[in-house]
Amino acid sequence: MNYDIEWLAGELGCGELVLELRQRVRAAPGKVFKVTALDAGAPADIPAWCGMTGNPLLAHDPASKTFWIRAKD
């Protein structure tokens, strides 16, 4: 999947992960992010965060722990 911005979130998790994600997404409205997040909670947290904040989750590849998110305008 095409993307504009890649972010390797590493082991960041829970509040730290989504707070950093929020800052990055807010700074780039309309862009597609490819986010790799290794924290064990990320597969639950990132879809939940996308749903709450209105930033669409375009795809998730559990094997590579990667998420594609479109930043809302």
Add this chain to the structure above:
Amino acid sequence: MPGKYVISLTCGLDNTDRATVAFVVANAAVASDKDTVVFLSIEGTRLSQKGVADAVQEEGFAPLKELMDNFAKAGGKMFVCSPCFKKRKLDENNLVPGAAVVGGAKLVEFMSDGAPSISY
């Protein structure tokens, strides 16, 4: 998704594990666009003072000061229990960013139209 969220924290340096996790969850709430308040009461009140959290870092977590600073920068608020503050003779001129000393009515007002909460 608008809404409010309250994290009640009664611990400070007496239980830095609880204090740290409280602010991690607070950051998750504010990052999720919730109007978020951390209610500092009992020993948690001491965290309202600059310098108190500076040396706290639980294993596997970011330093507490960094968590608190990031929370405030993201728009999170800390309501500091007024009677707890007075009892401990803390300094209103030494509050960390995002903190305000309030009475119970302010918290009740914030929660009066419904606000989920979690306690530490």
